[in-house]
Amino acid sequence: MSLPQRGGAVGGPQGTPGGPKRPAGPPQPQQHQQKAAAKPVKKKKLADKILPQKVRELVPESQAYMDLLAFERKLDTTIMRKRLDIQEALKRPMKLKKKLRIFISNTSFPAKEGEEGSVATWEMRVEGRLMDEDIRAESTKVKRKFSSFFKSLVIELDKEMYGPDNHLVEWHRSPTTQETDGFQVKRPGDVAVTCTILLLLDYKPIQFKLDQRLARLLGVHTQTRPVIISALWQYIKTHKLQDPHEKEYVNCDAFLQQIFKTEKMKFAEIPQRLNPLLNPPDPIVIKHMISMEDLKQAETKKTACYDIDVEVDDTLKTQMNNFLLSTTSQQEILSLDNKIQETVETINSLKTSREFFLSSAKDPQLFINKWMQSQSRDLKTMTDVTGSPEEERRVDYYYQPWVSEGVCRYFYGKIQQKRAELDSSMGVRH
Secondary structure, three states, X not given: OOOOOOOOOOOHHHHOOXXXXXXXXXXXXXXXXXXXXXXXXXXXXXXXXXXXXXXXXXXXXXXXXXXXXXXXXXXXXXXXXXHHHHHHHHHOOOEEEEEEEEEEEEEXXXXXXXXXXXXXXXXXXXXXXXXXXXXXXXXXXXXXXXXXXXXXXXXXXXXXXXXXXXXXXXXXXXXXXXXXXXXXXXXXXXXXXXXXXXXXXXXXOOEEEEOHHHHXXXXXXXXXXXHHHHHHHHHHHHOOOEOOOOOOEEEOOHHHHXXXXXXXXXXXXXXXXXXXXXXXXXXXXXXXXEOOOOOOOOOEEEEEEEEEEEEEEOXXXXXXXXXXXXXXXXXXXXXXXXHHHXXXXXXXXXXXXXXXXXXXXXXXXXXXXXXXXXXHHHHXXXXXXOOOHHHHOOHHHHHOOHHHHHHHHHHHHHHHHXXXXXHHHHOOOO
């Protein structure tokens, strides 16, 4: 028996479907190829990597793959949570306390004999570096300049010796400041000089010195505004000063009343009330003696060292930021996901082919009938045909009970149409 071919040839491997399974019969390979060519690239989903239940039943070893998939899902969730934690951590300032060693050296120069007008002079240099800097990394890493740690530097010399106009040496940071590795002062003189060096650290973010009473109460001396407000809130919470009925108010205890001059205040008022209690931080004061004991012997140099605490950016912050911006691992993971999805699609295609051949071998007659019905539906869809051409071409179709009524309705509609046309041509109106 020969079968009519609709929508493509069947028989042998050509009839094996490669696309989605249709319960009524196998789909056409040509249609599947057209759909695959027109299908846009879609975003990979977890469902694209899951093996069908029937495949898992046929191959019990595939459960190991499903276990790996579940572990990958947990790992992705953990990594995403950690990425969010890192993003939140990067919003906060990450600082490390390190020791900055300041080197203050003074060199004396005796007057040159035989030269008229030659006088003894001295020169003082203020330099410094971080104590725990890795010397091996200095060649590859940009070294931070000494002046970048400070907002201002003032060197105060003896006013009586150098006069009111020449006893101060000042440096203040400005938007156009060029960073330097040190500061140098040179003056004439052949006697010992006592100088005072005032160093004001450049805090980032800005820090404030608390009022003495509030600093003693909170245990905070110099800190940023958010840390100070957090410490005050911790004090309020610890001593249960929040009004139990009006939660937006704070009932001040005796110490807060003495500081803020009020018995009750709103939480929203705290930043404003803190402003008068926040002062600029104290400068670092260094007393240094410029000695001239060996002036007559030769050119001499003496150095003194002082260690101070400074805050620097945590190197971990850069590593965390690089981790968030890195795309190398993401590209590799995406490539592996694509391979997994392609493999799963191949397995699904093979599963559909297996079901196709099994259904054909089990009951060929039923399979061919279902296939013919599927081909008929596909043909109707492709050609926009209404009705059922396969049934209409058989004589039994026109002996059904509804046919006589349908014929009567058809002729009645035609008669009404002709009557309307005659009335229209004769000008008859109803």
